[in-house]
Amino acid sequence: MTIFEQLQNLRLYYLASNLDHFLVQATKAKWSHKDAITRFAELEIIDKSNRSTQQRLKSSKIGPTKLMNEFDWAWPKEIERPVIEELMQLNFIKDNQNIIFAGTQGAGKTMIAKNIGLSAIAKGLRVLFTTAADMVLDLGSQESTAALQRRIKHYTAPDLIIIDELGYLSFDHRSADLMFDIVSKRYERGSIVITTNLAFKDWGNIFQGAACVTALIDRLTHHCQVIKISADSYRTKESIQAKKKGVTDETKRK
Numbered sequence: 616m617t618i619f620e621q622l623q624n625l626r627l628y629y630l631a632s633n634l635d636h637f638l639v640q641a642t643k644a645k646w647s648h649k650d651a652i653t654r655f656a657e658l659e660i661i662d663k664s665n666r667s668t669q670q671r672l673k674s675s676k677i678g679p680t681k682l683m684n685e686f687d688w689a690w691p692k693e694i695e696r697p698v699i700e701e702l703m704q705l706n707f708i709k710d711n712q713n714i715i716f717a718g719t720q721g722a723g724k725t726m727i728a729k730n731i732g733l734s735a736i737a738k739g740l741r742v743l744f745t746t747a748a749d750m751v752l753d754l755g756s757q758e759s760t761a762a763l764q765r766r767i768k769h770y771t772a773p774d775l776i777i778i779d780e781l782g783y784l785s786f787d788h789r790s791a792d793l794m795f796d797i798v799s800k801r802y803e804r805g806s807i808v809i810t811t812n813l814a815f816k817d818w819g820n821i822f823q824g825a826a827c828v829t830a831l832i833d834r835l836t837h838h839c840q841v842i843k844i845s846a847d848s849y850r851t852k853e854s855i856q857a858k859k860k861g862v863t864d865e866t867k868r869k
Contacts, residue, residue, distance in 0.1 A: 629662035630655060668736060675742040677777075680729040691722055691846035698842060699727060703734050707806060708775055713839040714808045721848025724810035728777050731808060740774040747781040747809075750797070751790040771800045775808065782813035782821055791825035795834075802834045809835070 616624075622631035630637060637658075641651045683703070688696055707714060714731070716724040732742045745753075750770060757763040770776055776797075786794070801807055813821065815832055822828050 627659055628666070629659050633658075667739075671736045671739075671741060672733075675732060675736060675744055677729050677732050677736075677742070677744045680733075681726055682733075683727070683730045686723060686726065691718075691844050693718075693843060693845035694723075695842060698840070702731055702840075702842075705731070705735055705738060705740070707840065708735060708740065711803050711806055711838065713806055713835055715835065715839060715841045716808070716810045716844060717814065717841060718812065718844035719846060719848070720812055722844040722846040724844055725779050727844075728779065728808050728810050732775065732777050735775050741772070742775045742777070743770065743773040744777045744779065745770075746779045747786075747794070748784050750778060751786055751793050754793040754797075755790060767796060767800065770797050771805065773805065775806050776801065777808045777810075779810050781809050781811040782818075785820065786822050786825075788822075788825050791822035791827055791831070794822070795827040795831045798831055798834050803838065807835065 618634070619631050622628075622634070637655065641654075644650075646654065688694065702714060714728075716728060718724055729744065732744055735742050754763065754766055754770075757766055798807065815836075818832060819828055822831075
């Protein structure tokens with residue numbers, strides 16, 4: 616067995632991939648054996664931390680998003696910047712509180728929610744991002760009780776779950792019950808971030824006739840901050856700007 620294979624078996628992946636460079640560096644710097652081992656341990660810890668972060672990011676399903684330093688705070692007509700910046704510190708997760716971002720389409724709710732998720736991942740927390748429609752479709756498609764329980768655990772196990780786009784599609788009674796089951800199992804045990812375009816009084820339109828709607832709202836809002844964001848669609852703004860730029864560029868070429 617080669618030294619590379621031995622290091623791989625020991626899960627010392629950084630040294631396995633960088634052994635020659637590390638030995639050259641140690642020789643040039645004239646490190647003592649103790650210094651070399653100390654530096655090697657530091658690099659392995661950093662590498663393992665980075666690998667762990669990347670794995671949590673992949674598992675979160677957050678996907679691509681703009682970072683908060685790109686957010687145009689001047690665009691929304693109504694937004695509580697200090698509150699949102701405080702949420703990025705993640706104290707609400709320690710207290711098992713929920714967050715609901717309510718506002719018009721294209722106001723930046725999803726972007727903010729995803730950035731909260733990224734902050735949580737960076738601090739070693741497990742995060743899961745999903746849309747409301749994808750979650751209830753996933754749960755509703757399970758063909759056995761055992762399979763359903765495994766998928767429910769998938770949504771209840773993370774430190775934070777982000778449920779996006781609640782209110783864009785209506786759900787039947789069973790879907791409402793499944794949503795309630797997730798919220799109920801996470802109640803006072805794990806935080807939920809929800810983005811929605813509807814006021815609570817209109818949630819009955821999402822789960823039409825479902826008996827659990829009142830109980831669902833009650834559990835969500837018991838330990839919860841509701842953040843309202845009012846803005847014209849930023850996507851529409853970017854689309855208009857892109858078209859104007861295209862016209863300008865075409866004019867310059869002529």
